[in-house]
Amino acid sequence: MVEAPPALEARSLSKQFGAKVAVRELSLTLPRGEVFGFLGPNGAGKTTSMKMLLGLVRPTSGEGRLLGEPLGAARGRARVGYLPEHFAFHEWLEGRELLRFHARLLGMPTRGLDAGVEERLRRVNLADAATRRVREYSKGMKQRLGLAQALLGEPELVFLDEPTSGLDPLGRRLVRDVIRELRQRGTSVFLNSHLLSEVEVTCDRVAFVKGGRVVRDMRLGAEERDLEVEMRLERTTATLVADLARFGHDVRVEGDRVRMGVSGEETLPEITRWLASQGVGLYHLGARRPSLEEIFLEVVADDADAVLG
Amino acid sequence: MTPMRSSAEPTGGIPTQAPGRLRAVTIVAHLTFIEARRRRILAAALLFGAAFVVLFGIGLHFMARDIRANAPPAQQAMFLNLVTLTALYAANFLIVMTSVLVTIDTLAGEIGSGVIETLCTKPVSRAAVGLGKWLGCWLTFVLYALVLCGGVLAVARLVGGSTPPNAGRGILLILLEGTVLLTLALVGGTRLSSLANGVTVFGLYGLAFVGGWMEQIGTMVGNASARYIGITASLLVPSESLWQLAAYQMQPPIARDVQIGPFLTASVPSPAMVGWAIGYVLVALVVASHLFRTRDL
Numbered sequence: 085m086v087e088a089p090p091a092l093e094a095r096s097l098s099k100q101f102g103a104k105v106a107v108r109e110l111s112l113t114l115p116r117g118e119v120f121g122f123l124g125p126n127g128a129g130k131t132t133s134m135k136m137l138l139g140l141v142r143p144t145s146g147e148g149r150l151l152g153e154p155l156g157a158a159r160g161r162a163r164v165g166y167l168p169e170h171f172a173f174h175e176w177l178e179g180r181e182l183l184r185f186h187a188r189l190l191g192m193p194t195r196g197l198d199a200g201v202e203e204r205l206r207r208v209n210l211a212d213a214a215t216r217r218v219r220e221y222s223k224g225m226k227q228r229l230g231l232a233q234a235l236l237g238e239p240e241l242v243f244l245d246e247p248t249s250g251l252d253p254l255g256r257r258l259v260r261d262v263i264r265e266l267r268q269r270g271t272s273v274f275l276n277s278h279l280l281s282e283v284e285v286t287c288d289r290v291a292f293v294k295g296g297r298v299v300r301d302m303r304l305g306a307e308e309r310d311l312e313v314e315m316r317l318e319r320t321t322a323t324l325v326a327d328l329a330r331f332g333h334d335v336r337v338e339g340d341r342v343r344m345g346v347s348g349e350e351t352l353p354e355i356t357r358w359l360a361s362q363g364v365g366l367y368h369l370g371a372r373r374p375s376l377e378e379i380f381l382e383v384v385a386d387d388a389d390a391v392l393g
Numbered sequence: 394m395t396p397m398r399s400s401a402e403p404t405g406g407i408p409t410q411a412p413g414r415l416r417a418v419t420i421v422a423h424l425t426f427i428e429a430r431r432r433r434i435l436a437a438a439l440l441f442g443a444a445f446v447v448l449f450g451i452g453l454h455f456m457a458r459d460i461r462a463n464a465p466p467a468q469q470a471m472f473l474n475l476v477t478l479t480a481l482y483a484a485n486f487l488i489v490m491t492s493v494l495v496t497i498d499t500l501a502g503e504i505g506s507g508v509i510e511t512l513c514t515k516p517v518s519r520a521a522v523g524l525g526k527w528l529g530c531w532l533t534f535v536l537y538a539l540v541l542c543g544g545v546l547a548v549a550r551l552v553g554g555s556t557p558p559n560a561g562r563g564i565l566l567i568l569l570e571g572t573v574l575l576t577l578a579l580v581g582g583t584r585l586s587s588l589a590n591g592v593t594v595f596g597l598y599g600l601a602f603v604g605g606w607m608e609q610i611g612t613m614v615g616n617a618s619a620r621y622i623g624i625t626a627s628l629l630v631p632s633e634s635l636w637q638l639a640a641y642q643m644q645p646p647i648a649r650d651v652q653i654g655p656f657l658t659a660s661v662p663s664p665a666m667v668g669w670a671i672g673y674v675l676v677a678l679v680v681a682s683h684l685f686r687t688r689d690l
């Protein structure tokens with residue numbers, strides 16, 4: 085049997101609006117079943133990237149495939165779910181009617197359509213509001229309805245553009261659980277979000293985008309991220325600092341502390357042994373993994389003016 | 394319609410469930426028609442359409458009494474016909490307005506609000522979405538036009554005791570006129586905001602209107618330039634000339650020589666105008682599909 089194509093492939097996708105480059109040479113592959121977080125400051129090009137992949141926006145250059153189909157092809161879209169950033173829907177429909185309409189557009193067979201709609205309504209806790217007009221929904225209710233819409237038809241890939249932007253803590257947990265369920269079913273998820281604490285617990289991999297360009301791409305598994313080490317030493321000389329660099333990177337002195345990045349815990353005893361052999365007293369040693377937020381701020385802060393461009 | 398962007402590559406036999414082209418069109422058309430109902434567009438149109446017919450009925454009742462009492466019998470029929478045509482002229486104007494108003498917002502509004510995003514990421518072509526919207530608006534418009542024209546004709550028959558000649562043909566021409574403008578509103582809606590679209594389509598209607606009159610007056614006074622400018626405008630926007638054709642059809646032969654009022658037909662548009670208008674609508678639909686397919690949403 086032929087191996088299924090990746091959920092998503094992009095090769096040098098670029099989008100220019102007039103003189104403004106919104107996305108620059110985006111290349112990425114999303115394997116089946118992976119939850120991918122696309123992070124970056126406002127205006128970085130996240131939504132535009134998503135829309136290009138969905139065929140809503142035509143790339144200026146580059147190409148891509150969605151579930152093995154060329155971008156913009158209806159056959160790929162049949163197996164894709166999408167919750168847009170501004171979750172606007174036909175407000176004069178009732179919630180249930182809206183989902184039924186979208187299910188029909190997906191080509192869901194009449195038999196099983198109603199059951200599928202009811203299941204999604206329950207999943208997002210809107211069963212009680214199903215007969216109310218969408219116009220009367222609160223912001224969070226609309227967003228959850230949009231999520232239900234994105235889950236119709238057992239998609240193999242789901243795009244969520246800031247799915248929790250209008251949600252209370254309960255709603256955010258719901259989105260987190262839904263993403264987990266999708267992953268368990270082997271569905272790939274492409275997530276845009278500013279809520280890094282959530283990305284941290286839901287995503288397998290993230291990419292940071294800034295000024296339309298991907299500037300860092302990293303896996304989020306705990307064992308795969310660098311440790312940030314902080315030490316307080318008896319003395320700190322320039323040679324000592326230079327020598328420490330062999331155990332890691334970014335060694336710097338801040339007040340009476342020395343900080344550096346190391347690749348794993350096994351490096352810590354090596355550092356203490358080496359310090360002892362040098363006769364340098366070690367008063368304190370701490371190691372922790374920096375949060376996604378710290379990494380985000382670091383990545384974004386590098387020449388912050390590029391972001392404003 | 395133009396085919397959607399090619400997806401003709403084999404995918405190892407993975408079954409897709411996308412709805413067929415025709416099914417997609419009917420789903421969207423149905424939704425658009427529901428929208429006209431839910432947003433009370435249809436109700437408002439039908440309510441005031443009915444009010445128009447009732448008012449015309451009352452007016453005709455008194456006028457018919459007067460005409461029967463005072464006009465020589467030979468002229469009674471012609472007067473009644475003129476009154477009916479006047480009502481149809483007003484109805485025609487309302488139908489034109491409604492055909493445009495029903496349609497200006499259908500694509501433009503959903504593009505503006507972003508509602509279109511979850512529609513166009515479904516496995517249906519944009520051509521099908523556009524055509525479905527056209528069909529939904531067209532059905533709304535036809536329903537309104539039939540109520541209005543049918544009401545006027547029924548009143549003319551019941552109160553005035555007469556029916557204009559070729560009434561069926563005349564009404565088909567009025568429907569075609571509305572269809573032309575409705576389709577133009579769909580074309581504009583693919584790229585313009587709702588308001589800009591409305592201003593543009595009514596602007597085009599105005600050009601055709603002035604052009605139609607230039608053609609008539611130019612013919613009457615024998616000014617060839619005015620006539621040609623008028624004909625050109627009619628070809629660019631074949632709406633007013635369809636009304637003139639309809640009015641010509643629905644006049645009794647003797648009234649055709651009277652040449653006054655809105656039914657003046659010094660220069661009768663060629664029947665080829667009908668073919669032109671139908672072709673025009675089809676081409677406009679293809680253009681709308683292309684403009685919609687090639688834009689960012």
Ligand SMILES: Nc1ncnc2c1ncn2[C@@H]1O[C@H](COP(=O)(O)OP(=O)(O)OP(=O)(O)O)[C@@H](O)[C@H]1O
Pocket residue numbers: 101104105106124125126127128129130131132133169
């Ligand atoms: N239709 C458009 N016309 C012109 N410029 C656009 C258009 N859409 C997006 N842009 C520009 O492209 C850039 C990227 O926008 P995009 O919406 O993709 O950002 P984003 O990363 O999703 O931001 P946010 O976090 O605020 O949602 C921005 O500078 C924006 O101004």
Ligand SMILES: [Mg+2]
Pocket residue numbers: 130131132169245276
């Ligand atoms: Mg965005």
